[in-house]
Amino acid sequence: MPDRYLSWTASGPGGFVAARLGLPRPEPLIRRRPGRPDLSGPVLVGDSTAENTGGSTGESGGGSGRLAKPVRELLTSWEIAVPESADSPAALVFDATGITSSDRLSALHAFFRSRIRSLAPCGRVVVLGTPPELAGDAREAAAQRALEGFVRSVGKELRRGATAQLLLVAPGAEDAIAGTLRFVLSARSAYVSGQVLRIAAVAGGRDAEAGAAGEVGAPGETGEAVDWAAPLSGRVALVTGAARGIGATVAETLAQDGATVVCLDVPAQSAELRAVADLIGGEALELDLTAVDAPARVVAHLRKRHGGVDVVVHNAGITRDKTLGRMDPAQWDAVVAVNLTAVERLTEALLEQVSAEQAPVLRDGGRIVCTSSISGIAGNVGQTNYAASKAGLIGLVQSLAADPELSNRRITINAIAPGFIETQMTAAVPLFIREAGRRLNSLKQGGQPVDVAEAVAFFAAPASAGVNGQVLRVCGQALLGA
Numbered sequence: 001m002p003d004r005y006l007s008w009t010a011s012g013p014g015g016f017v018a019a020r021l022g023l024p025r026p027e028p029l030i031r032r033r034p035g036r037p038d039l040s041g042p043v044l045v046g047d048s049t050a051e052n053t054g055g056s057t058g059e060s061g062g063g064s065g066r067l068a069k070p071v072r073e074l075l076t077s078w079e080i081a082v083p084e085s086a087d088s089p090a091a092l093v094f095d096a097t098g099i100t101s102s103d104r105l106s107a108l109h110a111f112f113r114s115r116i117r118s119l120a121p122c123g124r125v126v127v128l129g130t131p132p133e134l135a136g137d138a139r140e141a142a143a144q145r146a147l148e149g150f151v152r153s154v155g156k157e158l159r160r161g162a163t164a165q166l167l168l169v170a171p172g173a174e175d176a177i178a179g180t181l182r183f184v185l186s187a188r189s190a191y192v193s194g195q196v197l198r199i200a201a202v203a204g205g206r207d208a209e210a211g212a213a214g215e216v217g218a219p220g221e222t223g224e225a226v227d228w229a230a231p232l233s234g235r236v237a238l239v240t241g242a243a244r245g246i247g248a249t250v251a252e253t254l255a256q257d258g259a260t261v262v263c264l265d266v267p268a269q270s271a272e273l274r275a276v277a278d279l280i281g282g283e284a285l286e287l288d289l290t291a292v293d294a295p296a297r298v299v300a301h302l303r304k305r306h307g308g309v310d311v312v313v314h315n316a317g318i319t320r321d322k323t324l325g326r327m328d329p330a331q332w333d334a335v336v337a338v339n340l341t342a343v344e345r346l347t348e349a350l351l352e353q354v355s356a357e358q359a360p361v362l363r364d365g366g367r368i369v370c371t372s373s374i375s376g377i378a379g380n381v382g383q384t385n386y387a388a389s390k391a392g393l394i395g396l397v398q399s400l401a402a403d404p405e406l407s408n409r410r411i412t413i414n415a416i417a418p419g420f421i422e423t424q425m426t427a428a429v430p431l432f433i434r435e436a437g438r439r440l441n442s443l444k445q446g447g448q449p450v451d452v453a454e455a456v457a458f459f460a461a462p463a464s465a466g467v468n469g470q471v472l473r474v475c476g477q478a479l480l481g482a
Contacts, residue, residue, distance in 0.1 A: 003422065003438060006445050026444035027161030029190040030122040032454065038186040038228065041090025041120055042081040045072055048098035048107040065095030067128045070174050074181065078228075091124035091185050092116065096147055097169070099129075101139040105146055112154070124185050125164035127151050128177075131198055134170055144168075148196055155194035155477045156442050163193035163443075163477075172201040179463025182228070188458065191451035193442055194477035199466040203410065230258030231461040236306045238262045238298070240289060240346075241316030243269035245423045246371070246449045248276045250313055253453035254460060255280035259311060262302065264289070289316055289342040295349035299361045308363045311460040312350060314343045314370045314393070319425070321382045332385045339389035343370060344396060351406070367460045368413040370397055371452070374473060377417055378480040390417075394471055401469025412468040414459045419475025420446045441476035 009025045019025065032038065047068040071093055075082050094111050098104075108127070119125070127147055135141035147166055155164035165184040169177055176199055183189050184197075227233060237254045241247035242263035251261045261282035265273045270286055277284040285301055287294055302309045317339045320331035350362040362368070375383050376390025397415045400406060406413070420437035438446040455474050458464055 003445060024439055024444040026439075027121060027159070029161050029443070029445070030187050031190045031448070031450060032187045036187070038182065038188060039078055039080050039090075041088075041123075042083050042086040043075055043091040043093055043185070044084075044086060044089045044115060045075070045082055045093045045095070046111040047095035048104060065098035065128070066171070066174060067097055067169060067177070068095040070177065071095065071128070071181065074178055078182070086118075088118055088120045089115070089123065090120050091126065092119060093126045093185075094128065096127055096129045096144070099140075099143045099147075100136070102143050102146065105143060105150075108147070108150060116154075116158075119158070119160075119162050122161040122187075122190070123158075123163075124189075125151070125154055125158065125162065126181070126184055127164075127166050129166060129168050131168045131170055151196070152194045152477075158193075158442065161190075161443060163189065165189070165192070165194075166196045168196060168198045170198070170200050173199050173466050176200070176202045176466030179226070179458070179461055179465075180467055182463070183454075183458040188454040190454075191443065191447040191476050192455060192472065192474055195473055197467060197470055197472065200468065202465045226461070226463050227258075231463065232311065232457070233258030235310035236260050236262065236302070236308070237311035237313065237460065238264060238302065238309050239313045239315055240264045242276055243272040244276075245425070246418070246421065246452050247313075247315040248272075249449035250315055250453040250456050251276055251282060252280050253450065253457050254311065254313075255282060257457050257461070259460075260306070262306075262309070264298070265316070289346060290337045294342070295346045298346060299349050299352075302361050308359075308361050309350070309366070310363055311367045312347070312362065312369070313456055313460070314346070314368070315456075316342070317371060317389075319383070319386050321386065323382050324384045327385065335385040336389050336392075339386065340392040340396075343393060347396070347400070351411075362411065364409045364411070365462070365465075366409075366411045367464075368397075368400070368411070369456050369459045370394075370413070370415040371456075372397075372415040372417045372471060374417050374419045374475050374478060374480060377471070377473070397471065398469050407468075410465065412459070412465065414467060414469065415471045416452055416455050416459070417471055417473045417475070418447065418452045419473065419478040419480075421452060421474075422446045422448055440480070441478040443476035445476065447474060447476060 006026045010028050047065040049064045072082050092115055129144050129147045132141040132145040135144050151164050151166040180199055237259040239251045242251045243265035251263050255261050262285055263277045263282050264285045266288050267286045273284045320335050351360050353360055370393045372393045373390040375387040379387050394415055397413050400413045452474050455472055
């Protein structure tokens with residue numbers, strides 16, 4: 001459903017009236033488009049040394065960070081200008097890993113204070129830090145945790161469609177930042193803001209020579225160069241709930257990134273499912289995931305047709321909204337069965353070692369992405385069943401991410417938590433509730449299905465190997481939840 005208020009305020013007369021009345025003026029977001037580069041415009045990079053922050057030498061400057069140099073090298077390899085100054089930078093990136101105590105946080109303030117007002121529309125703010133639990137001492141841990149409060153607040157202060165993110169990079173993971181950095185700087189992350197992503201070291205590291213200039217740059221999980229135009233080339237992806245809405249857009253986005261996509265949905269959605277599969281050159285698999293034999297049938301199909309699968313997107317989900325006192329057992333059971341139990345059963349089947357001669361159907365280096373929800377984080381009236389199922393997915397992700405066997409096989413599992421996304425489901429929400437959902441976030445608008453799909457594609461890509469067990473909110477930094 002179109003956002004008529006956004007269109008109105010984007011017009012000359014509408015913008016004038018909104019400004020005079022003090023009404024919110026959401027910025028039309030710049031999203032990925034065919035033929036348009038993922039990254040554009042100059043990027044200013046700073047760190048905690050005095051020469052980069054404009055501050056004086058001494059305690060307030062802090063030590064030099066460990067990420068500014070590799071970030072500049074990556075940006076240069078992507079043919080992005082990294083000048084000393086710019087009138088309207090596309091992004092501001094600050095390496096805060098050298099801040100080892102609270103009195104050195106002034107370097108953070110000094111860098112952004114003089115530059116943040118000049119940020120281009122739909123610009124990006126990215127702060128790079130160290131996971132506080134990996135800090136050298138308590139003072140450094142406090143300073144690094146302070147970065148989270150800073151970034152979340154900056155995200156709420158930014159205007160004109162700009163976003164802010166915090167990347168916490170473990171020592172030794174400097175070579176694993178390419179995929180995540182590119183995502184948060186690019187048009188693919190248009191509706192992601194105020195988020196914290198952790199990046200761990202990847203076995204094998206980065207080939208120092210990988211990442212030459214051009215579209216092929218930076219490594220995947222084994223050091224091979226990544227084709228940023230088609231990062232999923234040669235990979236097979238399974239997307240459940242792919243007949244329409246977010247699932248259909250996820251399937252289309254993964255196909256655009258080069259994947260062969262198996263689109264799965266219930267037989268009742270046969271026509272829509274086949275239309276999606278035909279559109280993207282994939283294949284349709286009609287199946288009710290709650291059926292007793294569903295996991296075995298999916299495994300058999302993937303093994304026979306493709307020899308396995310590389311990316312699994314658990315997107316299928318339903319709602320049966322009622323307040324708890326009015327919700328009957330069938331409504332509760334149906335939501336939990338589709339949204340959570342079916343995901344558990346299918347994941348177990350995909351990871352099962354049938355015999356010594358037959359490997360699990362999910363190949364080494366595979367990716368599992370679960371579609372959770374902001375309701376699973378913050379809760380929602382009338383959605384005790386839905387919120388429970390979506391919170392359960394987060395628990396599943398965090399548990400499997402800690403499994404050493406999956407780590408040894410370089411398999412990652414992450415979750416997406418969408419906020420208010422413009423779909424057929426949200427179009428049916430009453431007007432005033434719908435408008436509240438759209439405006440109660442830092443970007444003052446609802447997201448699009450493609451915003452969720454781009455986040456899924458990020459988690460699915462080889463270059464995201466250092467990101468595991470994460471929950472990424474795609475909500476425009478909604479005011480609900482953490």
